[in-house]
Amino acid sequence: MLKKLLFRNQDIKQLVIAVIGSCLGITFLITSIHYLIKVNEFGEGADILGPNTLIVQKEVSNSSTLNFAKTDFSPAEIAILKKEPFILDVKPVISNNFDVSFETADPLVPRFRSDVFIQTVDPKFLDVKSNKWHWKMGDTVVPIILPRDFLVMLNTFMSASGIPQISDDLAKDIRFRFTLSNDTQKEWIDAKIIGFTNEVPSILVPESFMEFGNKKYGIAADQKITQLMISGKESEFGLVEDMVKSRHLESKNSQIVVGRLKSMVGTLIIVVLGISIIAVFVSCLVLIQYAQLLMSRNAYEVRTLLRIGYAPKQIIRTFFIYFILIFGFVSVIGLAMFLVSKYYLDKMFEEGGLYLGKDFTFYSIAALLFAYVLFGIASFFNAKKGIYKQF
Amino acid sequence: MDITFQNIMPQPLASMQHGDESIWGNHVVLKHGHKIMLNASSGKGKSTFTSVVFGLRKDFEGKLLYDQTDTAKFTPADWTEIRKIKISVVFQDLQLFPTLTVKENLFLKNELCNVFSENELIQMLEALEIDNKWEQKCGLLSMGQQQRVAIIRALCQPFEWLILDEPFSHLDIENTRKSLKLINERCNNLNAGFVLTSLGDRHEFNYDDEIKL
Numbered sequence: 001m002l003k004k005l006l007f008r009n010q011d012i013k014q015l016v017i018a019v020i021g022s023c024l025g026i027t028f029l030i031t032s033i034h035y036l037i038k039v040n041e042f043g044e045g046a047d048i049l050g051p052n053t054l055i056v057q058k059e060v061s062n063s064s065t066l067n068f069a070k071t072d073f074s075p076a077e078i079a080i081l082k083k084e085p086f087i088l089d090v091k092p093v094i095s096n097n098f099d100v101s102f103e104t105a106d107p108l109v110p111r112f113r114s115d116v117f118i119q120t121v122d123p124k125f126l127d128v129k130s131n132k133w134h135w136k137m138g139d140t141v142v143p144i145i146l147p148r149d150f151l152v153m154l155n156t157f158m159s160a161s162g163i164p165q166i167s168d169d170l171a172k173d174i175r176f177r178f179t180l181s182n183d184t185q186k187e188w189i190d191a192k193i194i195g196f197t198n199e200v201p202s203i204l205v206p207e208s209f210m211e212f213g214n215k216k217y218g219i220a221a222d223q224k225i226t227q228l229m230i231s232g233k234e235s236e237f238g239l240v241e242d243m244v245k246s247r248h249l250e251s252k253n254s255q256i257v258v259g260r261l262k263s264m265v266g267t268l269i270i271v272v273l274g275i276s277i278i279a280v281f282v283s284c285l286v287l288i289q290y291a292q293l294l295m296s297r298n299a300y301e302v303r304t305l306l307r308i309g310y311a312p313k314q315i316i317r318t319f320f321i322y323f324i325l326i327f328g329f330v331s332v333i334g335l336a337m338f339l340v341s342k343y344y345l346d347k348m349f350e351e352g353g354l355y356l357g358k359d360f361t362f363y364s365i366a367a368l369l370f371a372y373v374l375f376g377i378a379s380f381f382n383a384k385k386g387i388y389k390q391f
Numbered sequence: 392m393d394i395t396f397q398n399i400m401p402q403p404l405a406s407m408q409h410g411d412e413s414i415w416g417n418h419v420v421l422k423h424g425h426k427i428m429l430n431a432s433s434g435k436g437k438s439t440f441t442s443v444v445f446g447l448r449k450d451f452e453g454k455l456l457y458d459q460t461d462t463a464k465f466t467p468a469d470w471t472e473i474r475k476i477k478i479s480v481v482f483q484d485l486q487l488f489p490t491l492t493v494k495e496n497l498f499l500k501n502e503l504c505n506v507f508s509e510n511e512l513i514q515m516l517e518a519l520e521i522d523n524k525w526e527q528k529c530g531l532l533s534m535g536q537q538q539r540v541a542i543i544r545a546l547c548q549p550f551e552w553l554i555l556d557e558p559f560s561h562l563d564i565e566n567t568r569k570s571l572k573l574i575n576e577r578c579n580n581l582n583a584g585f586v587l588t589s590l591g592d593r594h595e596f597n598y599d600d601e602i603k604l
Contacts, residue, residue, distance in 0.1 A: 001499050005488060304486045307447070309475035309503050309548060312467055391467050 002305075002318050009297045011290075018286040019330055025279035026334025026368065031341050032273040034364035038356040039265045053125050053231045054240065055093060055200060056249040072224035081228070084243060086236040091122040093227035094210050095202070098182055098217035102203065105177035105190065110161050112154060117202040118144075118178075120210040121229050132194050135209040141190045142178065145204035146171070148196045168196055182217040237263035284375050287330075288382050291323050295386035303390040312387045319383040320376075327375045331368055338364075392458055392477060392551045394421040394444060399453035401443060404436050412603045414440065416453075419602060421586065423551065426578070426596070429588045431604035437588040438483050440604065441556045444586075445480055446470045475503055479550040481558040485541040489530030493521070493540050496529055501547040515543045518573055519566065534561040542570050546577045553578060553585040559594065567594055 058071045073092070081090045096118045103113035123133055126145070135142050155165040166174065176191040197204065214223065232240035244251055295302065302315060349356050396419040409415045414429075415436065421427060431437050442448040443455060446462060455462045457473070465473070487496050497512050507515075516522040519539040521532075529537055538561050545553060553574065559567040571594055578585050586602075587594075 001491075001495060001502070004495075005491060005499070008490065301488060304488065305499075306471070307445070307474065307480070307482075307486060308500050308544070309471065311471045311475075388467065391470075 002310075002315070003322070005301050005305075006298050006315075006318060007294070007322065010294065014290060014293075015326075018283065018290050019326065021286055022280070022283035022327070022330040023333045023337065025276060025281075025283040026330060026371065027337040027341065028272065028276035029280050029371065030334060030338040030364045030368055031345070032269050032276045033367045034338070034342065034361045035345065035356070036266065036269040036273055037361040037363055039269060042356060052088075052233070052237060052240075053199075053229060054244070054251045055227055055229050056244055056251045057227045059248045059250050072226050073228055078225075078228065081230065081243075081247075084239075086233050086239040086243075088231045088233055089122075089124065091125065091229050092225040093229050094120045094207070094214075094223070095226070096210065097214045097219060097223050098180060100213070101179045101181075102191070103177050103179070104174065106175040109166075109174055110158070110163060112157055118205050118210070118213075119200065119202040119227075120205050120207045121200075123207070125229050125231060126204075133206055135206040135212075137208075137212060141192050142205055142209050143194045144176070144191045145195045145197055145200075146193050147201055147203065148198050149201070150203070151196065180213050180217050182219055185217065187217075280371055284371075284378065287323065287326065287375070288378055291319065291379060291382055292386060295319065295383070299390055302387060306387075306391055312384075312391060316380070316383045316387050319387070320380050323379040323383075324376055327372060327379070331372055335368065393423050393456075394552065395419070395454075395456035396421075397454040397456060399443065399451050399455060401436065401439050401448070401451040403450075404439065405452075407435075410603070414602050414604055421552070421584070421602075422600070423584060424582055425584045425599040426575070427584065427586045428593060428596075428598040428601040429586055429604065430591055430593075430601060431588070432590065435604040437604065438556055440586075440588065441480060441482070441554050444552075444554055445478060446473065476549045478552045478554060479545045479548050480554045481538075481541050481545045481556060483556040483560075485537050487529040487537055487541055487544070490528060492526050492528050493524050493532070494526060496540060497544055497547060500544045504548050506547050506549065512543070512547070515546070515573065516540075519543065519569055535563075535566065538562055539566065539570060542574065546574070550581060551583050553583060555585060555587045557588055557590065559592075560590075571596055 058073070060071060078090055078092065081087060100116055100118055101113060102116040104111055126133065133143055151166075151168070151171055154171075158165050172193045174193070176193070178189045178191050180187045180189065230240065243249075305315060306312065346356065346358055396414050396417070398416055398418060399414070400416045404415055409417075411417065429437060429440065439448070443451060446465065449463075457477075488499070491499070493516070494512075501507055501512065513522055513525060516525060516539075519542070521536050521539050524532060524536060524540075529540060532540065538558060542555075542558055545555075555574070559570060562570060574585060575596075577583075584599075587596075587598075
């Protein structure tokens with residue numbers, strides 16, 4: 001009876017417009033948050049190097065080949081790079097200064113041996129758990145991160161030897177061995193693969209192992225820093241790229257392309273997200289305004305109900321539940337529209353070569369719940385204000 | 392529940408002269424269970440009296456006490472409780488819902504405290520000769536018929552006081568007599584009192600008290 005009395009004076013056209021606006025706003029909000037997260041996650045986990053990370057070196061020119069230009073980085077040059085606002089961190093990539101060879105040491109795998117180049121980077125650039133990535137004097141096994149190209153080469157060798165090729169996971173179970181040597185001494189240490197990288201061409205080892213090797217077997221006193229590892233800020237990768245060009249540095253192109261792509265798509269989605277937040281805000285305001293209009297149209301009814309003994313709370317609850325149900329409907333429709341757009345957008349991204357995964361992101365659903373709670377609170381206080389005005 | 396007017400002077404009436412017997416500006420107690428006649432000419436504040444007693448207006452000096460409690464301290468929840476079970480009112484402008492039927496208007500009030508069954512409500516309408524209007528929208532009834540619906544609606548709750556603001560202004564003598572009989576019976580059942588404001592007509596009833604404005 002109360003509902004019949006209070007909601008008969010509706011302007012259905014206005015309500016429908018408000019609901020359509022809210023549905024669109026909610027759809028854009030969930031969609032943009034979902035894809036913003038997906039684009040940021042893109043590429044994570046595929047490589048053991050952290051996201052937005054580059055390895056740079058100075059461009060090698062004719063003059064540097066003739067020793068007229070330096071190819072190593074001085075501490076001052078590193079300090080200047082660190083000061084750039086779009087750069088999070090810069091660390092030198094340290095290389096081996098001694099002879100190293102790498103070989104299989106597993107009875108199940110045919111012997112394969114090669115002289116290799118090993119490097120180490122600050123662990124904070126690596127997407128690897130610290131308990132796996134450590135080595136100290138006396139440890140018999142060194143954890144390593146292998147270039148994926150090396151595994152391809154190993155598999156080519158396996159194939160040629162008539163042995164089945166090995167996967168990433170299987171490779172982690174095979175025993176390998178380093179041989180460290182200089183002109184006077186030699187040592188063997190077992191190695192275990194803990195991850196792979198597409199971005200670094202050399203085998204990565206923990207810093208402590210490199211220090212040990214360089215100290216015990218090193219053949220030059222001063223080691224030159226020819227490569228740097230740089231991590232750039234999210235969505236400012238374009239600036240990192242500009243800096244790399246302007247300072248005549250070079251990097252593996254794929255790292256820059258992915259960074260640039262993520263930065264560009266991320267920026268676009270942030271713009272869409274901003275517009276979506278405004279759209280949701282405006283459509284919620286329209287719904288709230290509609291509620292105010294409804295209450296003012298029913299001012300006589302509300303006032304009379306209060307005079308004949310109805311509690312303000314009961315009338316507030318009636319309005320509150322009504323608008324919460326409307327927004328619930330809006331949320332369900334918005335979610336359904338998101339699912340439909342997701343189906344087509346995922347397809348579009350896939351066709352464009354961006355495999356973002358088909359799972360849902362927690363934060364997009366959380367954003368919907370947050371918007372719902374926020375609207376609920378706003379509706380409650382709006383109804384409370386409107387009803388008590390008539391008391 | 393006694394209602395005490397302790398030197399109450401509503402702002403709109405402050406500039407007027409009020410006698411020693413007037414409820415305005417004097418100490419007047421409405422005794423629990425008394426049937427009271429409030430007789431005054433137009434503009435003396437009969438509707439203001441209703442609004443003050445019912446907590447609809449607070450723009451007055453002095454104190455309004457329910458028993459010994461100052462109503463100035465009442466919260467909206469307190470007033471809701473008062474309106475639900477202590478004081479009922481027939482407003483001069485009736486305050487029915489014109490788009491709802493007689494049945495819906497009565498149900499809306501009755502379901503708050505579930506005082507009467509549907510049959511009892513129809514019997515009351517029969518007593519006032521408007522039972523044939525049960526399914527009709529209130530907005531389509533004559534003023535006299537609406538007054539009778541408003542009277543019955545006011546009876547659909549427990550109360551200690553019933554305030555009737557010129558409730559018979561559109562009723563003939565016979566319908567007034569029937570309405571007053573119904574009101575008196577209900578008040579007697581509840582051991583409640585009423586205050587009937589009038590422009591001078593006593594409606595052939597023996598009141599316990601008479602107050603003036």
